[in-house]
């Protein structure tokens with residue numbers, strides 16, 4: 001409420017002035033409602049386009065909980081790619097015409113920008129399915145609204161040298177790391193109980209800072225034969241199905257990582273906050289669909305990864321691993337500090353994964369050479385490198401969403417919370433990012 005009226009609605013006769021004010025207000029409300037209606041109509045066309053494209057790309061529609069008849073219509077119509085692109089171009093033109101004023105509420109401007117960028121990514125995906133080839137960076141820019149920095153072998157060599165001194169011995173460094181890490185495998189018969197313990201830890205810490213809708217829930221399933229290690233399938237109505245892939249042994253650190261990333265405050269929370277803030281409270285239907293190959297994924301993966309650090313600042317994480325997770329997994333807690341010291345170095349090699357994918361997708365090296373690159377510079381074991389290359393074949397430049405996404409979200413949140421030192425503010429900024437339509441290029445403005 002603002003008691004200072006602008007001069008243009010002040011009048012010498014108070015009664016006339018008040019009537020004028022009411023009339024102006026009525027016009028503004030009507031205009032606003034009309035703008036909202038026209039955006040809602042464009043949003044509906046966008047949702048239907050995403051569902052139509054999902055008929056051409058099985059991974060494309062990650063979540064949908066809007067009207068069931070729209071999905072049935074997409075399935076029965078099977079719109080050709082050219083038809084989808086034509087309609088998407090028409091929606092894009094209409095969006096240009098519907099550009100909100102600079103003075104409009106920020107959320108209204110963000111909504112317009114969100115639809116524009118998500119639609120542009122959809123058109124890029126249509127062109128790729130139609131045979132257009134993009135370089136790794138062109139593709140990530142077109143689909144995820146970001147380009148990952150490039151790194152040279154010598155940058156990774158500097159980190160590898162530090163790991164050499166931490167993990168001395170015979171054989172390749174990646175073999176030694178694999179052997180070291182094998183001490184920290186969660187036994188299969190303890191996996192479910194350890195994972196549930198981790199979920200409890202992530203959930204209680206998240207609830208201490210965020211209000212979540214009553215009844216929110218997820219179930220956990222264990223699956224095999226996937227290119228990913230975990231997946232959150234958001235079903236709407238504040239409910240998710242989380243799948244954990246057990247093809248390869250699961251290490252102790254993955255319990256907290258997966259519980260936070262897929263659950264609290266990661267994908268489950270992000271999706272339910274979008275459902276609450278937009279689909280339910282504002283009836284903005286575009287948020288009832290989540291196209292995987294779109295800028296929204298960088299925010300989703302980046303916030304899910306950064307959320308791990310928010311929920312468990314380093315010292316608290318080590319303490320929780322020592323006193324709760326390692327005992328739950330039947331592992332010796334004496335190894336926690338050493339394990340995490342090594343992992344923090346290995347984490348600095350994460351961009352090696354982007355380099356392998358970039359070179360491979362740009363046609364500079366083949367799959368076997370990219371796998372060897374992952375082993376050498378990312379310290380992947382051969383089976384993990386093979387799994388990673390299956391992921392790269394399936395999801396391509398999506399790989400940047402994890403590490404670059406995390407770094408971009410971290411920078412955005414920490415710049416607004418005294419470098420992350422103001423813990424309460426850090427949670428507030430993080431929570432409002434999860435409940436906003438902000439996309440990657442909007443993080444750096």
Ligand SMILES: [Zn+2]
Pocket residue numbers: 261267300301304
């Ligand atoms: Zn994820």
